[in-house]
Amino acid sequence: MNRKTLVLPAVAGLLAPVLAACGGTDSGSKSSDAIVVGTTDQFTATKEAPAPVDPAYAYDVGTWNILRQTVQTLMTEPKGEGQVVPDAAESCSFTDSGSERYACKLRDGLEFANGDKVTAQDVKFSIERALRLHADSGVSALLNTIDTIETQGDREVIFHLKTPDATFPYKLSTPVAGIINPKDYAKDKLRDGFEVDGSGPYTFHADVKDNAIVSATFTKNPNYKGYVTVNNDKVVLRSFADADADAMGAAIDKGDIDVMTRTMSPAQIQKLDAGSDKNVDLVDMPGLEIRYLAFNTNAPTVKTKAVRQAMAQLIDRGALVSKVYGSQAEPLYSLVPASITGHSNSFLNTYGNPSVAKAKSMLAKAGITTPVKLTLHYTTDHYGSATKQEFEVLQKQLNDSGLFQASIKGHPWTQFRPAEQRGQYDVYGMGWFPDFPDADNFLAPFLGKDNFLGSPYRNSTIERTLIPESRRESDRLNAAKTLTQIQDTVADDVPVLPLWQGKQYVAARDDITGTSYALNSSSTLQLWELGRGVSG
Incomplete structure (x- = not known):
């Protein structure tokens, strides 16, 4: 061989x-x-x-x-x-x-x-x-x-x-x-x-x-x-x-x-x-495939931003990748992969290393009773056989904190995708293979009115100002500042939670x-x- x-x-x-x-x-x-x-x-x-x-x-x-x-x-x-x-x-x-x-x-x-x-x-x-x-x-x-x-x-x-x-x-x-x-x-x-x-x-x-x-x-x-x-x-x-x-x-x-x-x-x-x-x-x-958790931001379990932020604070991407994918993937701290012009490690900059104490403080300040009960949904037949193991690791990381009581549930893609679009899942795992290799395509499809996920999340500054501004620049290096603003906002609001990018x-x-x-x-x-x- x-x-x-x-x-x-x-x-x-x-x-x-x-x-x-x-x-x-x-x-x-x-x-x-x-x-x-x-x-x-x-x-x-x-x-x-x-x-x-x-x-x-x-x-x-x-x-x-x-x-x-x-x-x-x-x-x-x-x-x-x-x-x-x-x-x-x-x-x-x-x-x-x-x-x-x-x-x-x-x-x-x-x-x-x-x-x-x-x-x-x-x-x-x-x-x-x-x-x-x-x-x-x-x-x-x-x-x-x-x-x-x-x-x-x-x-x-x-x-x-x-x-x-x-x-x-x-x-x-x-x-x-x-x-x-x-x-x-x-x-x-x-x-x-x-x-x-x-x-x-x-x-x-x-x-x-x-x-x-x-x-x-x-x-x-x-x-x-x-x-x-x-x-x-x-x-x-x-x-x-x-x-x-x-x-x-x-x-x-x-x-x-x-x-x-x-x-x-x-x-x-x-x-x-x-x-x-x-x-x-x-x-x-080289590949630009990414995996992430998505949230129905109108669902009672995750409607409060602090719950989503606490999950971002707890999940250890390095341990997840090491246990499930090894050298075949690497941790991702933005929707935009590290090799794309305009990438920013916004989630790492916002949350730093995983910390139970910080997550606990976030939930306490928001008046959230713990443990937070929720289900992580994933598809069994669309992103590969390791997806179940990946969600078992995520479940364990959340539950070991004592702040969450998470369960996991798998579905075939033909059921999973329509249910996700209808908002039936509070938290669910998705992958993204870009339509074209530009930072815009890792941001705009998730954040607009007609977004790919059918997500209720809206941010008028991103939609009306930042995305249009970034598209004016034919030299994408000149769009980096605007693209970073978008990624920083996503890290703060957590409508999606990036996990890893793969080869x-x-x-x-x-x-x-x-x-x-x-x-x-x-x-x-x-x-x-x-x-x-x-x-x-």
Whole structure:
């Protein structure tokens, strides 16, 4: 077994006001033999979420990784990180000094997979549709700075923004801005089921059982014209039932799958890292995944800020990471990861080291009777098999203080996510994989009116002043002061409690090439990078 560590350029989150057209990639080798990729992600259609892969609804890393292969966007994140580059677009740029007018020109001869021409009007239809449908997943909030969309001929699209937004080019790289064919997607209704059609690198077919994807086949789209080079003819994504990481590991050992992605268990990663399998390579790379506790700030148990602050004062992130994840994660003291421009250790600065005495004083001053009884909710099948152990450690830390009487309860994601959005959980654990690598995307989705969590927490200064101010700065270093103010406010109010940020891993049999770029720092699966080479 060979262990590879991928070192990419530091994620600076720097957004340039002008973005030039770029060429393609050149790694990997081509083969008609399908590459089989395993995942523990579950793709399920339910009564509450019957359209899980509609670009106007999808808003989790698993479904986005389906859409990124199939539905093309104007911009895309490049191989090796850095500023976004044109994909469906030939070129894009701000055409004013205030970052309020953004113009794109489509590539000549762009087609959907079925041969239909892709036009500027299709771009306008797709994005206006997502805004109009305003799905309860919260994904349309990524586009909420758009005022109007103008087209000029078949190839030019102009976005007029309500307020300056230097992060807008990144937002056009996300699947909610994906270009879809009006023939396939109704204007005023989500598309139920698992059909996806677009102009991306692959076409898509799902094998479905009991309203869940068992496997998905991605076949190279001969009509694709864009930034990436597709290094294989076909990839099959196999979803392991019940998010069974052990079954996925057994499958790669037997050669039933070629690649293993999220989410491997900590034990599997440690085993591969130790060189236990000479036929499987482990690649680790920088990641921007974070985990945190979220609060329904209207719930009686945690409505008083002092209760949330006391939890922030008690939880020992270092011990949590050490016991559950080891070297695979590190403590996090802000919603913004340490590698992102604008990060501040606001929770560490506010609370210092864990202290029972300080937490006790906080609760006493607020007149809170102890022990505070509450339940910590977590999902059993979305963030990996170690989640239960993580919550057992959190429970023990809180209860050992004598100030809390916490219980824990696990739920499958199909139940967990809708219940969380409806405010049924007072305290619950969530993860975040960024839509794009900028501090704004670790703050704005949690703190606005249409926030991702459906949280009742509001702070008018953050919403009306600080976030808009930060978006005016195309050089993100100049936004650092404003971003720090936001993080300090979050540390004081504790609507969310950051816990850790993690690395990300890919395991592959040793005849598979391109694995070092199979995931980018935003956890985007880039299946086109994979190829089949020579074993050994």
